[in-house]
């Protein structure tokens with residue numbers, strides 16, 4: 001049996017190229033299908049031994065591990081389409097935000113893993129969050145965790161914490177990029193520096209700060225106390241941030257949570 005991947009969009013292409021590039025899967029072992037097949041032309045040129053399935057049914061017929069990288073709204077259609085090819089041994093691994101295990105179990109009673117990838121896997125960094133249902137065996141869990149370990153760190157997490165976890169790892173690149181963009185914008189407005197210059201300064205400083213935290217194992221507090229000396233200028237800035245940011249982040253989680261509840265309500269109409 002081959003390892004099947006359905007959907008070659010933003011996430012699917014990043015994960016598949018990442019896994020092939022890291023030699024985590026060999027090209028002869030994988031089969032791919034996607035709605036617009038010509039999007040696979042370049043991949044096929046670079047990895048000639050991969051199998052391109054003519055449709056999802058053919059793929060499901062040849063795979064017992066099937067990764068679904070389609071949009072959340074398409075997961076049900078795909079499962080319905082390949083239903084006759086699925087066996088108790090089939091392991092479905094999907095990445096769809098908001099699609100709770102319980103909902104998918106209403107239409108597929110077998111082995112399911114949920115993975116929340118992050119755009120940061122594009123550079124082999126960040127965290128992929130993973131949870132499995134009770135039917136997934138230890139070796140199948142290990143397979144999924146090892147696979148995503150090739151393109152990111154992995155964290156197995158309770159489904160109850162997956163929503164906040166998703167904000168912290170998968171939505172976070174957008175949140176962080178937006179915050180840094182505002183920081184650079186304000187710097188450009190308050191100086192003679194161009195936007196391009198302030199952005200470059202902020203990006204390099206962000207990268208350096210991440211390295212300090214990660215490679216030097218400094219904590220957030222360590223970094224703050226090394227820079228914001230008592231009575232100094234940075235400390236004044238930190239005092240302002242202390243006043244404004246905790247509430248803002250509290251509201252951020254509340255806002256995404258409300259949106260998630262709405263997405264879940266819509267999905268319930270499809271799955272229950």
Ligand SMILES: NC(=O)c1ccc[n+]([C@@H]2O[C@H](COP(=O)([O-])OP(=O)(O)OC[C@H]3O[C@@H](n4cnc5c(N)ncnc54)[C@H](OP(=O)(O)O)[C@@H]3O)[C@@H](O)[C@H]2O)c1
Nearest residue numbers: 007008009010011012034035036070071072074095096097
């Ligand atoms: N973007 C993120 O940072 C992120 C993070 C975590 C999780 N996710 C989740 O990842 C999932 C995919 O997101 P994405 O951003 O990769 O979406 P995307 O770029 O729209 O990719 C979806 C892919 O699935 C294909 N597809 C759709 N319906 C199909 C079908 N019935 N059969 C075969 N292929 C089909 C699409 O084909 P076409 O090329 O024809 O459109 C496209 O290649 C979503 O559920 C999202 O919640 C995204």
